[in-house]
Amino acid sequence: MRHRAGLAALLGPPMLWLVVVYLGALAVIFATAFWTTDPFTNLVLRTFTLENFRELLTPTYLGIIGRTLLIAVLVTVLCMVIAIPFAFFMARVAPRRYRGLLLAAVLVPLWASYLVKAYAWRTMLQPEGVIDSTFGATPGFGLTAVVLTLTYLWLPYMVLPVYAAFERLPESHLEASADLGGRPWTTFRRVVLPSLLPAVAAGSVFTFSLSLGDYIAVQIIGGKLQVLGTAVLQNITLDLPFAAALGTASVVIMVLYLLAVRRTGALENL
Amino acid sequence: MAAQTATGTPAIRLDGLRKDFAGTPPVVAVHDVDLDVRAGEFFSMLGPSGSGKTTVLRMIAGFEEPTSGRIELAGEDVTRRQPYERDVNTVFQDYALFPHMSVAENVEYGLLVKKVSRAERRSRVAEALEQVRLGDHGSRRPSQLSGGQRQRVALARALVNRPTVLLLDEPLGALDLKLREQMQVELKGIQRDVGITFLFVTHDQEEALTLSDRIAVFNAGRIEQVGTAHDVYESPASAFVAGFVGTSNLLTGETARAVMRRDGSFAIRPEKVAVVPSGAPLGGPSGSTADGVMTADGVLEEVVYGGPVTRYVVALDAGGRLTALEQNAGTRPDAAALHRGARVTLHWRPDHVIDVPGQPSPQSSSAPEPASLGGLAQQ
Numbered sequence: 001m002r003h004r005a006g007l008a009a010l011l012g013p014p015m016l017w018l019v020v021v022y023l024g025a026l027a028v029i030f031a032t033a034f035w036t037t038d039p040f041t042n043l044v045l046r047t048f049t050l051e052n053f054r055e056l057l058t059p060t061y062l063g064i065i066g067r068t069l070l071i072a073v074l075v076t077v078l079c080m081v082i083a084i085p086f087a088f089f090m091a092r093v094a095p096r097r098y099r100g101l102l103l104a105a106v107l108v109p110l111w112a113s114y115l116v117k118a119y120a121w122r123t124m125l126q127p128e129g130v131i132d133s134t135f136g137a138t139p140g141f142g143l144t145a146v147v148l149t150l151t152y153l154w155l156p157y158m159v160l161p162v163y164a165a166f167e168r169l170p171e172s173h174l175e176a177s178a179d180l181g182g183r184p185w186t187t188f189r190r191v192v193l194p195s196l197l198p199a200v201a202a203g204s205v206f207t208f209s210l211s212l213g214d215y216i217a218v219q220i221i222g223g224k225l226q227v228l229g230t231a232v233l234q235n236i237t238l239d240l241p242f243a244a245a246l247g248t249a250s251v252v253i254m255v256l257y258l259l260a261v262r263r264t265g266a267l268e269n270l
Numbered sequence: 271m272a273a274q275t276a277t278g279t280p281a282i283r284l285d286g287l288r289k290d291f292a293g294t295p296p297v298v299a300v301h302d303v304d305l306d307v308r309a310g311e312f313f314s315m316l317g318p319s320g321s322g323k324t325t326v327l328r329m330i331a332g333f334e335e336p337t338s339g340r341i342e343l344a345g346e347d348v349t350r351r352q353p354y355e356r357d358v359n360t361v362f363q364d365y366a367l368f369p370h371m372s373v374a375e376n377v378e379y380g381l382l383v384k385k386v387s388r389a390e391r392r393s394r395v396a397e398a399l400e401q402v403r404l405g406d407h408g409s410r411r412p413s414q415l416s417g418g419q420r421q422r423v424a425l426a427r428a429l430v431n432r433p434t435v436l437l438l439d440e441p442l443g444a445l446d447l448k449l450r451e452q453m454q455v456e457l458k459g460i461q462r463d464v465g466i467t468f469l470f471v472t473h474d475q476e477e478a479l480t481l482s483d484r485i486a487v488f489n490a491g492r493i494e495q496v497g498t499a500h501d502v503y504e505s506p507a508s509a510f511v512a513g514f515v516g517t518s519n520l521l522t523g524e525t526a527r528a529v530m531r532r533d534g535s536f537a538i539r540p541e542k543v544a545v546v547p548s549g550a551p552l553g554g555p556s557g558s559t560a561d562g563v564m565t566a567d568g569v570l571e572e573v574v575y576g577g578p579v580t581r582y583v584v585a586l587d588a589g590g591r592l593t594a595l596e597q598n599a600g601t602r603p604d605a606a607a608l609h610r611g612a613r614v615t616l617h618w619r620p621d622h623v624i625d626v627p628g629q630p631s632p633q634s635s636s637a638p639e640p641a642s643l644g645g646l647a648q649q
Contacts, residue, residue, distance in 0.1 A: 172366035175333050178353040179360045180380035180431065190383070194370040 026251065032244035044240055052245035061231070065249060068227040071147055072211040076158075078151040079207045080200055083158035090159075091166035106159050114153065118220045121149040125221065141223035149221050150211050157210070158203035165199035201261045208257055212250050279345040281435050281467040282307040282330060287339035289325050299325045301491040302339065307435070307469060307484075309344070312461050314470045314478040317488030318514065323471050326488075327437050330469065331360050344434050354383075359428035360437040363444070365420045367412040373423050374399065374408035380431040398430035401460060418449045425460070435467045442477065454480055475515045479503060487511045503539075509626045512537040519543065519592045520626065528588035529566050535626040540595035542622040545570070545582045547604055548613035565617045566592065570610055582608065584616055592616055 036049045055061060090102045109117065124130045125138050125145050132138040139145055169192065177187040215229025222230075228250050235243035282305070289300040300322040307313045315323040328334040330341055332353035341349045348356050359380065367376050374395055381391045399405050402422035412420055421441060428436055441457075442450045458481055461468045472478050478485050479499040486496045487510070495507035506512035509520060518537040521529055530536055546552060552563055571591070572583035575598075582594045594616060608614065 170364065170366065172362045172364055173368060175331075175353065176360070176362060176366035176368070177379070177383075178333075179331055179358075180383060180427070181354045182379075182383045183354055186383050190379070191368055194368075197370075 029244045029247050029251075032241050033248045035241040035244075037239050037241060042238055052242045055242065056245055056249060061246075064226050064228060064231055065253075067143070067225070068212060068229075068250075069253065071143065071150065071227065072208045074147045075150045075154060075211040076204045076207045078147065079155050079158040079203065082151070082155060083162050083203065084196065084200070087159050087162040087166050090163050103163070106156050106163075109152075110156050114216070115220075117153060118149060118217045121145070121152065121217075122221050141221055142225055143222070146218050146222045146225060146227075149217050150214060153217065154207040154210050157206035158200070161199040161202045162196060165196045169195050197264065201264060205258065205261065209254050212253060279309070280306040280342075281309040281311070281344055282469065283340075283342040283345075284326070284330075285340040285342070287326065287329060287341065288337045289322075289329060289334060290337045298491055300329070300336075303491075303493055305486060305493060305496065307467060309467055310465050312458065312468045312470065312481055312483045314472060314482040314485045315488055316472055316475060316478040316485050316515070318473055321488040322491040323473075323486075323488045324439060327360075327439055327469065327471050330435070331358055331437050332356050357434045358437055359431050359433040360439065361421075361424045361428050361441045363440045365412075365424040367420060367423055367427070369412055371412075372408065373404065373410050373412065373415070376412065376423060377408075377427045377430050379427065384431075394430050398426040401429065401463070402426045402456075417445055418453060421445065421453060422456075425457075429460070429464060429466070432464075433466065435469055438468060438470045440471055440473070442472075442474075450477075457481065479515070485515075487515060489514070504624070506537065506624060507627060509535060509537070512624060512626050517593065518624075521590065521592075525586065525588050525590040529586065530564070530623065537624040537626050538592070538618055538622060539624075540581070540593040541597075543592060543594040543616050543618045545584065545594040545596070545608065545614050545616055547607035548615050550604060550607075550615070552615070552617045562620060563617045564620055564623070565615050567613070567615050568592070570608060570612045570614045573608060573610060582614070584614055586616075 032044070033052055034048050034050070036045050036047055036051060037043065038045055056065070086106075090099060090106075094102055122141075125141065125148075126132075127138060127140070129138060139148070173191055173195070174187055177191045178184075182190065213229055215227065215233055218225055218227050218230055228246055232243045232246045235246065284303050284305040287300060287303045287305075288298070290296040290298050303322075303326060305326075315326060317323045325334060329336050330343075332348070332351060332355075336349060339349070340347060343357060368379065371379070377395045377398055378391050381394060386394070395408070396405070399408055402425055404419060404422055404426065407415065407419065407423075412423065415423065421444075424441070438457075442453050445453060454477060457468075470478075470481065479502075482499060484496060484498055485502050487494045487502060489508075489510045495502055495511045497505075497507075502511060502515050506515060506518075509522075512518040512520060517540055519540060520535065520537050522535045526536055527533055544552075548567060552565065566584075566586050566588065568584040568586040570582060571585045572581070574581040574583070578598055580596050580598055582596070584592050584594065586592060602608070
């Protein structure tokens with residue numbers, strides 16, 4: 001009995017936190033999405049309606065959802081494309097004594113403020129900025145700038161798990177593949193990539209969800225770009241139920257993404 | 271394939287093979303090794319860890335580049351070829367099975383990357399799995415198999431490619447004793463069936479003696495002796511071989527002169543030495559005749575009962591120690607007289623004395639441990 005009481009005392013507070021604060025908040029968002037507002041006072045009316053979700057399916061908001069998804073997918077793919085060779089270099093090519101240094105180089109940007117980094121990119125990307133003066137052109141503020149900035153911001157979350165996966169990959173597996181007749185590219189495609197898949201999936205959960213929910217970088221660097229995050233922000237004071245419906249949309253997208261990742265079997269091997 | 275090369279050309283020929291590892295000063299892992307392995311042979315490279323045997327194997331596989339020298343496979347120079355351009359396959363010490371593939375996919379891998387047709391792949395994979403008695407395990411993952419089963423998958427994955435030579439890097443090292451013995455029998459049987467040349471690396475002298483047609487004994491990057499199990503055990507070419515292959519009593523210097531009545535270094539296998547209480551007639555349980563036997567007196571220091579055998583360690587009056595190993599075929603009538611501290615006489619037949627070439631250091635007259643012998647042999 002005392003054992004049970006101890007266990008309850010240990011697990012109680014975090015469980016309470018998880019259920020009340022976390023799941024509770026999600027439930028409230030979900031419920032609010034079915035309510036409406038008084039058009040004159042902007043106060044929330046607790047009457048059931050599907051109007052918010054109907055509005056989500058209008059071309060304007062489908063466009064915003066599509067654009068947000070596009071950004072999240074582009075950022076995730078770019079992070080993979082950069083992180084895999086970089087992590088390979090860190091774990092397998094660079095001399096062991098430089099590994100700590102390289103790891104620090106990946107991690108240090110995480111310590112700097114998010115805002116500082118976003119504004120740094122704004123400075124670099126603006127007309128006459130360092131990118132313009134170096135390359136003679138700049139993508140300016142907009143979708144490209146947002147994808148670049150978010151890729152920069154979330155890259156460590158992809159590099160770290162992929163680096164760990166490369167570290168774990170036994171040298172003998174690469175030798176076995178070569179021994180059995182696999183040329184380097186075959187070995188990479190058939191042995192290395194599949195072993196990285198769980199790590200890439202884990203990293204992509206971060207890059208995808210963080211991109212999906214971001215609205216600050218978009219405001220700083222996106223020009224007039226509208227994404228789910230900024231749409232929530234605009235509606236939160238005037239039309240809370242619609243903002244909740246937008247929030248529900250991103251939760252649903254994320255759940256679908258996780259289910260898709262799970263189908264690859266990558267999550268079981270984490 | 272092995273049959274085609276059996277006409278004289280060795281399956282493997284190493285010519286002055288050398289490997290230095292970077293460092294200050296560079297570490298010489300393999301010193302100018304020359305070796306011919308015949309086609310169809312079960313050949314073992316035996317030696318303690320760090321003796322260079324695994325490095326030689328890895329150079330043959332193509333994982334390490336020799337500093338100098340030549341490697342020929344079935345008469346063809348492959349020294350500078352990549353691993354995937356050599357007709358050898360390796361069974362790795364840790365098996366190196368691909369965890370994201372099923373057992374059948376693992377076995378199929380070599381055929382797949384060599385673009386063998388699907389129908390042929392299927393039949394060869396089935397055949398290879400049958401050969402290692404895993405016919406119904408093809409759809410499992412390596413993680414669902416026991417150590418012995420993984421070992422057999424690794425074997426099937428290599429054999430399915432029908433290489434000129436199969437390289438085995440301490441493949442039984444990770445198995446427990448019972449499984450090891452069972453796998454040894456199986457391995458030998460498979461080798462006999464497929465007729466492929468096996469090059470087997472081990473540090474276990476018993477394993478090498480049991481399995482091999484011929485053995486190369488490695489020490490400190492050099493081959494000390496190449497020969498059959500019988501050659502290596504009964505006529506060791508050096509003090510190191512005498513000590514490493516089986517246990518040996520080594521007599522050198524003053525002790526050797528006193529006991530053997532001539533100069534030199536000598537080894538006697540413990541099972542060829544018999545022990546009796548002092549004053550008792552010679553030729554007791556060991557069955558040796560009294561004429562011409564050599565004897566040495568001493569004090570019994572240790573009696574170690576080990577089930578089928580008993581080991582007697584005797585401190586000789588002439589200095590040094592000798593070990594006698596006796597089968598416990600029955601109870602000795604004089605067992606009570608063979609206690610620690612008792613005066614005993616050791617005896618053996620002169621033709622069981624092995625003349626060991628080389629001049630190990632004279633201070634130590636007998637050294638039953640391979641480790642200390644290794645030290646001696648290097649001096």
